[in-house]
Amino acid sequence: MNKWVKYSISGAILLGFIYVLYHFSSVEPAPEDLEQVKAENTKSERDQLAEEQTRRPIPINPEGMYLIHHLFKSYDRTKKMKPMQSPIAKNLPVKSTNAFPNIYMLMGNGAYFNYEDADALIEFVKAGNVAFVCADELSYSLASNLFWGEELNSKYGECMDVNFLHDSLEILPDYHWFYTGDDGEKKSDVWNFWNIDGLQYDEYSVLSAAILCDDWVKTRNPICVRIKIGEGMLFLHSETSMFTNRTLMDDNQGLEYAERIMSHIPRGNIYWHDLSGRNSHRYLAKKGSEESAEGEGGGSETYGKRRESPLQFILDSTALRWALYLLLLGLGFYIIFQSKRRRRIIPAAEKRVNSSVEFADTVSQLYYQERRHDKIVKHQEIVFKDFIRSTYYMTTLKADDQFISALSKKSGVATEKIAQIFKAFEYAEGNSSLNDEFLITLQNKLDDFYKNCN
Numbered sequence: 001m002n003k004w005v006k007y008s009i010s011g012a013i014l015l016g017f018i019y020v021l022y023h024f025s026s027v028e029p030a031p032e033d034l035e036q037v038k039a040e041n042t043k044s045e046r047d048q049l050a051e052e053q054t055r056r057p058i059p060i061n062p063e064g065m066y067l068i069h070h071l072f073k074s075y076d077r078t079k080k081m082k083p084m085q086s087p088i089a090k091n092l093p094v095k096s097t098n099a100f101p102n103i104y105m106l107m108g109n110g111a112y113f114n115y116e117d118a119d120a121l122i123e124f125v126k127a128g129n130v131a132f133v134c135a136d137e138l139s140y141s142l143a144s145n146l147f148w149g150e151e152l153n154s155k156y157g158e159c160m161d162v163n164f165l166h167d168s169l170e171i172l173p174d175y176h177w178f179y180t181g182d183d184g185e186k187k188s189d190v191w192n193f194w195n196i197d198g199l200q201y202d203e204y205s206v207l208s209a210a211i212l213c214d215d216w217v218k219t220r221n222p223i224c225v226r227i228k229i230g231e232g233m234l235f236l237h238s239e240t241s242m243f244t245n246r247t248l249m250d251d252n253q254g255l256e257y258a259e260r261i262m263s264h265i266p267r268g269n270i271y272w273h274d275l276s277g278r279n280s281h282r283y284l285a286k287k288g289s290e291e292s293a294e295g296e297g298g299g300s301e302t303y304g305k306r307r308e309s310p311l312q313f314i315l316d317s318t319a320l321r322w323a324l325y326l327l328l329l330g331l332g333f334y335i336i337f338q339s340k341r342r343r344r345i346i347p348a349a350e351k352r353v354n355s356s357v358e359f360a361d362t363v364s365q366l367y368y369q370e371r372r373h374d375k376i377v378k379h380q381e382i383v384f385k386d387f388i389r390s391t392y393y394m395t396t397l398k399a400d401d402q403f404i405s406a407l408s409k410k411s412g413v414a415t416e417k418i419a420q421i422f423k424a425f426e427y428a429e430g431n432s433s434l435n436d437e438f439l440i441t442l443q444n445k446l447d448d449f450y451k452n453c454n
Contacts, residue, residue: 064244065107068258069272071248072105077267084271088113089120092271094127100268101232103130107243108273110137118142126230130266134237136192146227147198148382152238153221158188160210162223162242162257169260175253177210177242192238193221197385197396202430203228207235207264208257219395224261235264373434377442381425384446391453411453421445 073081079100084091088104096102104124111133113121118141125131133142143151161174179189196206204227209220223242227234241247247254314320385396392410394403399422408415424442428434 064246067245067248068107068243069274071258072262072270072272075262077262077265079267079269081270081272083274085274086117087120088117088124088273092120092124094124094129096129096269098269101129101266103132103265103268103270104273105132105270106273107134107240109135109240110139111135111142112139113142114139115141118145122229125232125234128231130233130235130268132235132237132265134240134243136238136240146200146234146236147195148200149198149386150195151198153193153195154190155193155212155221156188156190157212157214158186159213160191160221161213162208162210164208164260165206165220169263171256171260174211175257177239179241191221193223194225194236194238196222196225197382199225199227201227201229208261217395220397226264237261372432373436373439374428374430374432376439377425377428377434380442380446381428384421384425384449387450411449413449413453417445417449421449 072078079098084104092104093102102124104121118139121131121142122145138146138151159176159178161176163174164170178186180186191210191212193210196204204225206220206222207224207226209222211218211220223239224235224237227236237243242254243258248258314324388394388396388407392407394407394410396403404415404418404422407413407418411418421442424438424445428438428442
């Protein structure tokens with residue numbers, strides 16, 4: 001077959017594919033909506049305004065935070081409150097317009113930031129502002145700025161007892177929290193707590209913590225943590241269910257807990273991120289049917305129309321539409337000119353290298369050259385505690401005599417040697433004048449533990 005004939009046939013097939021794609025992904029008014037569309041076009045401005053005023057308002061937040069939002073609006077420490085949408089880097093001001101700091105508030109199932117927004121939030125706090133993030137999950141872009149490893153410790157259980165660690169806020173008895181389903185029945189589920197052992201910042205405090213009801217060890221698991229970053233403060237709260245509408249209306253316990261958490265936030269200008277969560281794009285509709293106002297319909301550009309294909313989102317945007325066309329055109333050229341069978345060169349398999357060991361060696365050499373022995377000891381402590389958690393399934397929040405005795409029984413190492421290691425870690429905390437002899441002695445004790453433990 002002549003090559004030009006082959007090119008012509010391939011081009012015709014490609015153009016036909018583009019036409020079919022555009023035809024079946026286009027949006028046309030559904031038959032049952034034609035009369036509604038005509039009626040909308042003939043309405044007077046007064047009728048349209050009256051309909052917009054009586055339409056159900058768009059929810060404040062997709063996670064059911066209507067009540068807590070209005071509590072903050074009426075809070076005596078709130079100088080002003082302004083709703084905010086993504087992106088953070090563009091819409092969150094670093095400098096305050098008055099003598100009070102700016103406060104960023106996010107409450108939702110997850111804090112899903114890209115790297116630019118995560119960096120902007122950290123710089124916002126460093127400048128002397130305050131951020132309060134209440135989420136069951138952090139995006140990697142934000143978590144990698146705050147934690148060395150995993151940011152959450154998840155534990156399974158039916159209930160937990162929560163209290164504040166500061167004496168002036170402590171309540172007796174503890175707050176008692178259950179998971180309840182949509183039918184109101186109690187159920188067991190996963191509770192999320194912050195992994196403070198992996199925090200990258202040394203200046204922090206645990207405000208509230210929980211003890212699982214079936215935990216006979218009575219381990220306190222951090223729920224709300226305050227971290228000092230630069231000149232400002234970042235608050236992290238792991239359980240969003242403690243601020244939902246259902247929780248605040250069920251009894252006085254939820255409301256009292258929320259008020260005591262609010263007492264830690266200073267007086268300032270609140271910027272409420274009202275579109276947090278995975279499905280926040282559902283809440284961007286400003287017009288549409290009542291279903292759209294609840295987050296189930298389209299936006300203002302598709303009012304009275306029915307989406308026939310997910311590709312309509314791409315074809316509605318000029319830039320995305322031409323990007324799709326260029327992609328298909330490039331695919332066609334590739335098929336035409338690269339369709340010949342070619343023998344590919346099989347590259348030699350490279351030997352795998354454990355780069356993590358090289359990285360650890362480089363970092364340790366850097367700290368050693370700068371005489372930052374305290375940083376080396378901090379990394380040794382993180383690795384040692386992680387070894388205990390993963391090997392003996394023990395929590396390392398508090399290294400008291402009971403913990404050391406239990407660790408000695410499980411590892412087979414004498415309690416005196418374990419106690420010396422933790423005393424060395426405690427002595428090195430915040431001490432930047434450690435010498436080489438202390439570092440060598442501590443390393444020898446750790447090596448002895450690793451060699452002799454069960």
